[in-house]
Amino acid sequence: MDFxxxxxxxxKEIYNTKDLLHCFNCSTCISGCPASNGExxxxxxxxxxxxxxxxxxxxxxxDTPWACVSCSRCEEMCPMDVKPFELILAIxxxxxxxxxxxxxxxxxxxxTRGYTQAVGMNVELRKSLGLPELKTITNMxxxxxxxxxxxxxxxxxxxxxxxxxxx
Amino acid sequence: MKxxxxxxxxxxxxxxxxxxAIRLTMPELGVQLLDTEGYVCCPAFGSFPSTDDESWLAxxxxxxxxxxxxxxxxxxxxxxxxxxxxMGRDHLxxxxxxxxxxxxxxxxxxRKLKCKxxxxxxxxxxxxxxxxxxxxxxxxxxxxxxxxxxxxxxxTLFPSEVVGFEDSPREPKALxxxxxxxxxxxxxxxxxxxxxxxxxxxxxxxxxxxxxFAKAKLDAIIDETKAEFIVVSCITCLMHLDNIQKKLNETExxxxxxxxxxxxxxLLALCMGFDAKQVASISSISKDSIINKLK
Ligand code: SF4
Ligand code: SF4
Numbered sequence: 001m002d003f004x005x006x007x008x009x010x011x012k013e014i015y016n017t018k019d020l021l022h023c024f025n026c027s028t029c030i031s032g033c034p035a036s037n038g039e040x041x042x043x044x045x046x047x048x049x050x051x052x053x054x055x056x057x058x059x060x061x062x063d064t065p066w067a068c069v070s071c072s073r074c075e076e077m078c079p080m081d082v083k084p085f086e087l088i089l090a091i092x093x094x095x096x097x098x099x100x101x102x103x104x105x106x107x108x109x110x111x112t113r114g115y116t117q118a119v120g121m122n123v124e125l126r127k128s129l130g131l132p133e134l135k136t137i138t139n140m141x142x143x144x145x146x147x148x149x150x151x152x153x154x155x156x157x158x159x160x161x162x163x164x165x166x167x
Numbered sequence: 168m169k170x171x172x173x174x175x176x177x178x179x180x181x182x183x184x185x186x187x188a189i190r191l192t193m194p195e196l197g198v199q200l201l202d203t204e205g206y207v208c209c210p211a212f213g214s215f216p217s218t219d220d221e222s223w224l225a226x227x228x229x230x231x232x233x234x235x236x237x238x239x240x241x242x243x244x245x246x247x248x249x250x251x252x253x254m255g256r257d258h259l260x261x262x263x264x265x266x267x268x269x270x271x272x273x274x275x276x277x278r279k280l281k282c283k284x285x286x287x288x289x290x291x292x293x294x295x296x297x298x299x300x301x302x303x304x305x306x307x308x309x310x311x312x313x314x315x316x317x318x319x320x321x322x323t324l325f326p327s328e329v330v331g332f333e334d335s336p337r338e339p340k341a342l343x344x345x346x347x348x349x350x351x352x353x354x355x356x357x358x359x360x361x362x363x364x365x366x367x368x369x370x371x372x373x374x375x376x377x378x379x380f381a382k383a384k385l386d387a388i389i390d391e392t393k394a395e396f397i398v399v400s401c402i403t404c405l406m407h408l409d410n411i412q413k414k415l416n417e418t419e420x421x422x423x424x425x426x427x428x429x430x431x432x433x434l435l436a437l438c439m440g441f442d443a444k445q446v447a448s449i450s451s452i453s454k455d456s457i458i459n460k461l462k
Binding site: 032034035037038039042063064066067068069070071072073075076083085089092093096097103104106107110114115116117118119120121122125126129130131134135136137140143146147149150151153154155156157 | 174176177179180181183184186187190202204205206207208210211212213214215216217218219220221222225226229247250272273275276277321322324325326327330336361362364365366367368369372373375376377379380444445448
């Protein structure tokens with residue numbers, strides 16, 4: 001492996017916790033991880049290594065952090081308190097901060113209507129089950145505007161504001 | 168007790184019969200539910216929690232502040248919503264700098280967050296606050312002689328430090344005992360504590376492997392138990408284990424996968440005598456076999 005190009009401070013940039021440096025490659029985070037059965041497999045141990053070794057280019061191109069189902073088994077079982085699930089989120093944050101093609105489209109949906117699903121739109125079905133009309137944020141335009149104004153101040157929305165412009 | 172009901176998105180939009188089961192059963196057990204008006208996405212782990220802390224925690228803060236203004240705690244069924252809200256709150260409680268920044272953002276919207284509101288999973292409320300005894304007394308019909316199995320929602324177990332409520336997170340028993348309180352016999356199986364595999368990117372990135380993963384669980388249930396139903400308490404587990412059986416039957420040209428999947432509150436509602444059309448009518452695998460067995 002060629003380490004001449006590696007960024008020794010990468011871990012500080014991505015996941016600035018000493019616990020990460022205690023990872024001893026035991027693979028506990030992989031056994032029991034549903035996404036380790038994927039193609040390609042999600043191998044948290046390897047991602048931890050990439051961050052510690054500063055393999056920036058490899059990590060930039062890694063799709064596997066996005067296969068995580070957030071079950072947090074790894075977080076529970078890791079004997080060194082690396083918090084592997086938090087590490088996965090940290091890698092995703094680093095990727096989407098440095099590569100706009102990584103920004104998940106779901107955040108545009110949430111910005112636009114508050115949710116990733118069409119909550120409250122199934123009026124007839126809800127009525128047939130005897131359910132009340134929902135006070136969703138979509139039905140509260142003033143609240144929606146405030147929520148959007150608040151999000152506009154957060155880094156991901158500010159940096160990528162062109163994604164959030166109303167058509 | 169009074170709680171704010173946080174519905175998330177999948178339950179009200181895709182499986183509103185589960186919402187109705189929760190709304191009808193909890194008040195019968197002394198739990199009054201108020202709506203969380205103007206809530207937004209929890210936010211889902213694949214969204215803002217994967218982009219930056221500010222947009223994640225500002226959204227958590229937005230949701231928490233709605234219940235806090237009412238002076239109430241929050242109750243959630245969806246595992247992802249539960250875990251995202253709990254983890255978001257945990258960050259805010261333990262990091263004063265983050266809380267201060269989120270309050271700057273919330274202030275723009277006329278809100279303030281003290282992090283007084285706690286977040287509970289519905290199965291914790293049922294198990295620890297209501298209790299199995301009260302549930303057994305509240306039902307009119309039961310599942311005596313019917314075998315079932317449990318799918319524990321990962322997000323209510325791990326990391327136990329942040330989300331847990333079981334006395335022993337690696338040997339959970341809340342859902343088992345709650346189901347036994349309805350008279351059913353709960354069998355164990357080898358894949359009981361594995362994930363359903365339905366959340367996040369796994370099913371999108373590796374659809375075939377994700378299907379195989381769920382199939383291994385279903386095969387274990389079929390081969391090792393006498394289960395006639397599966398109990399979950401998470402909308403993702405519910406939709407995934409239900410829908411994947413239909414898919415497996417189609418792709419494998421079989422009718423072997425036909426175990427109805429119930430959210431716990433749906434079973435509870437049926438045992439309390441509520442109309443199946445209102446509380447258990449949406450599914451890929453019909454729930455009639457169990458509905459007809461209730462005595
Ligand atoms: S379980 Fe923890 S210590 Fe073991 S390889 Fe994974 S991150 Fe490293
Ligand atoms: S949280 Fe993600 S990485 Fe950890 S075990 Fe679950 S799917 Fe695997």
